[in-house]
Amino acid sequence: MVRKILGLTLLIGLCSTTAFAAVLINGAGATFPYPIYSKWFDVYHKMNPEIQFNYQSIGSGGGIKQITAKTVDFGASDGPMTQDQLNEAPGRIYHIPMVMGAVVITYNVEGLDKNLKFTPDVVADIFLDKITNWNDPRIAAANPGVRLPSGSILVVHRSDGSGTSYIFTDYLSSISSAWKAKVGKGTSVNWPVGLGGKGNEGVAGLIKQTPGSIGYVELSYAIKNDLDYAELENSSGHFIKPDLDSTAKAAQGVKIPDDFRVSLVNSSNPDAYPISGFTWVLIYKDMEDHVKGKAIVDFIKWAIHDGQAYTEDLLYAPLPAEVIEMIEKKLEQVKY
């Protein structure tokens, strides 16, 4: 009898709700912005204890699927939803940019004392398996004075579907007609050459271990893992080192469409790093739940203003002022 009572108390204790009337808002999607989202949600929860944001990084594709099925209150993605996906959703979905990120070309070549420089056609041809050796004259042409070793190039790409791959293949499609015709863009594509690694950390790990390898990861992973990364020639002919500033430039002086579903790769801004992009949250224009809807809109307003201060520490590029203005106007149309 005593045992039964003990067991029952334990059961009730475990199942009993930690009782405070909080609003729990669930979101799911992209892995890339997870660190900053979790930081934002934590700070925001401390300021507004009654509001809890719960974000799970299940991948961009998962985020789109869950918001379409309405199992979450908001989704998140690194690639914009296609027109077909938007038509499939039971309501009008808005894309709201939150921060910007960059994809860098990272490599493992021994004996270099400065960053390599790549022109777009060289990048495309390496990933198309047309340039296969590090001492290729076309690589050397952009790197005068650098002694490049002889050795074959090992291409590393993502094996899983990812927003990072989307931005990178979007870039390759925009600069190379051969890539566009042969491979195209997408969260997972049929790579002409190379080894697959799972996730940013998988690619970073493979490159770290394999001399002669080249691949692409989010900027923050390259910095955190101490990888070398290349300066890239942009559309204005300047070699640009990827950093937060040159990433943010990609959205400045560029026409941003009203629905924010825009590709920022190969930006026309002369100081912009060419493989940059937004990461979006996905919300319904007409929110069913007044309390949750208001909380989400209030949070986004906070994130695009005060929240941007947290971007630098976590290696994201902040939104440019003109985009923030556009988002504010957009949020006014959201009904809750």
Place this chain on the structure above:
Amino acid sequence: MNGRKSFKDDEFSFDMNTMTGISSAWSETKIKERVLTQFNQTRARRNIINATAVYGLSFCAILVLFCLFNIIFHLLVQGFSSLNRDFFLQLPKPVGEPGGGTANAIVGTLILLIVAVLVGVPIGLGAGIYLSEYAHQRFAQAVRFTTDVMNGIPSIVFGIFAWTILVVPFKSFSALSGGIALGIMMIPMITRTTEGFVRMVPVPLREAGLAIGTPKWRVIKDIVVPSSLGGIVTGIMVSLARVAGETAPLLFTAFGNHFWHSSLLAPIAALPLQIFSYAISPFEDWHRQAWAGALVLILIVFVINLCSSYFVGRQRRMFSSHK
């Protein structure tokens, strides 16, 4: 093969000699010698084969131990330093803030397991007893086949199943859907172990009950089940330990939660999910937390296994006292 055959032939000729009484000292010792050398040769060969088999098998056994201890050692080295009071009592902290814990995930995992037990045990138990005590051969065969197939289904499929029937219609991820997904996974395992242990109860024991006029249902309830209880509970514990570490079925059901769950109908944190999302992050601090989480998870499984071996021991003692 050859040596063995000739040994037999020698044995035969030896017998023939003694039986027919043609016994000369010379031939007898010579034959004895030959038999003895033959015998020694085969014995040496047998010893070699025996030794190879024993050492080979024990090598395999040591390999199993080595893997297990390697994993535990690795977990201890990587995870132990991050285990502290906060880890068990605090909620997770965002990147860049040291400390924080996984209290909600530990509690979440326990709640998911309780729900799983409530779903899986009654059905698995009932099905197992039915198969052993009542079912017709052909039907039992069909059910057995189904449970075996179910055992082989990848666990993510159970998650998608629960997502389709429990998450989408209710428009919300929930602890309940996660627990049910785990519970469904437990059913085939419990069914098979229960059936096996119930079947092992000696027939005379049942007959003794029936002989004094006890109805069959009472024989099952008061004799068959209690005397196989240790085994049944072990089966439940083993299946519980297996689902405790499952991540895939929880991704689209329990979903994970950075806070305390507000009810069983809301998303809930779970250790495997927490480990998964921490492990794939670029942050050193989160990696440490993931190791610590893995260590706690393996400790939970370890405790469950200890309980099951206690029940097995009890079962054994009970049966030996019957004799």
